[in-house]
Amino acid sequence: MASTSRTILICSGKGGVGKTTLTANLGIALARLGLRTVVLDADFGLRNLDLLLGLENRIVFTAQEVLAESCRLEQALVKHKQEPNLALLPAGNPRMLEWLKPEDMQTIAGMLEKQFDYVLIDCPAGIEDGFKNAVAAAKEAIVITTPEVSAVRDADRVIGLLNTHGVKPVQLVLNRVRPKMMASQEMLAVDDVTDILALPLLGLVLEDEQVIVSTNRGEPLTLNGSSSPAARAYGNVARRLQGDDVPLIDPSKEGRGLRAKVRRLMQKKIF
């Protein structure tokens, strides 16, 4: 329904922390919940959301053609093969040098909001023009980060910019969590990250080799009902977005260590 449509920007600041993977998996997971979902790839220069979804060879038009009115929106939308509730709209192609303005992104998002329950925007890394374009169209945002100082610092900067743009609510997904490294204090603890970023935690995704496999295959983990830790986490993020009260996983339970010991160690500040 257009009135309840949600436009969510998925951003991180730093590259390679899992924006596109989250967008693809969340898109599939929401679609599997029966919600009409579209993923908009705003990272047109280095676009690869289509790769992750296995839709690369089916792209004919992009949002740019829609804006130029050389095709209809329906023609540019690429429907997912197995999950008809999910569609992909690439914002542009990598060869394009002249690019859209923030207003164009707003127009596109406005068109999509009429047809879909969820519009997920895959934001490019960085905080330059690509980010400004993507953020112009967003109403709310998910910031994804990994438990590394650099990723957390960049996420913090992005959250500041999102506030300047009046995007809210902003929620946090912590990606590539390694319980063992957290337990041995080689990695920032969950508390350390949420302490700095001060955002509600929407999901914890464990480090999972299956993610790489699924990326290379072009089949997001959530698609085939995989029970791998990351697939479960993405599914939970989707349900929490829908308002379900799904408890967060406890990284210490997922690992081998003694829970009490880990919790004590997690108090230790690294910042």
Next chain:
Amino acid sequence: MAADQNSGLLQRLVLPPIKQAHWKDTLPDQLQRLRPGSLNLISHHWQMRCRDLSSLIKLLQGEGFRIASFHTQEPLTAISAQALGLPVQLLESDPMASDATPSDDSGDQSSDTKPDCTTQLRLHRGTLRAGEQIETAGDLLVLGDVNPGANVAAAGDVMIWGRLRGIAHAGRDGDRAAKVVALQLRPLQLRIADQVARGPDDRPQPGLAEEARIDANEIVIEPANPRLRARMSVPATD
């Protein structure tokens, strides 16, 4: 346009209204009427992208000016300015109308008597995140955290009702009696006047506000005590 010189307070550079003239044309004239140093830049409704802004900054720096604070009414300009690391303030109304007229006595900047705190206190609500900056000519009070990568500076005291984990500079213009107070004082770096210190590495004690000040040419950190004035030297206690 108006290019006031106020003794004691920062000079102000106001860009002309968009319809009258382009700032690029009026700038050389305006700068001639100011003396090189720090200034407050007020850009009103000019929409400036990073490129315009950095050329403006370059122009100013070439003439020996430094932007102490940047005021604009354009969100876009504010974002560009923030991206360039300028201490930016987004104004909703006309700064000329709302700005309190500075007091005339030029002697009030001497280190003995602090300027009137009620007019000189700058209040910031909310967390300062990485890359954000605040600078003020008076005292600064932040209601929220100062995260790593954020930067706060004040000519007077810096007070943080929250956790200080970024960089704080009190007594920016040389006031060695200035201090930094925070509920949790774990800055990356602390500066008071011309002294610089790294933050402590050990874990903070919970529930104990701390203050940093200069004692015998060194920055010391101790539990904040509201009864002690910054000027009094207090024997360190454990």
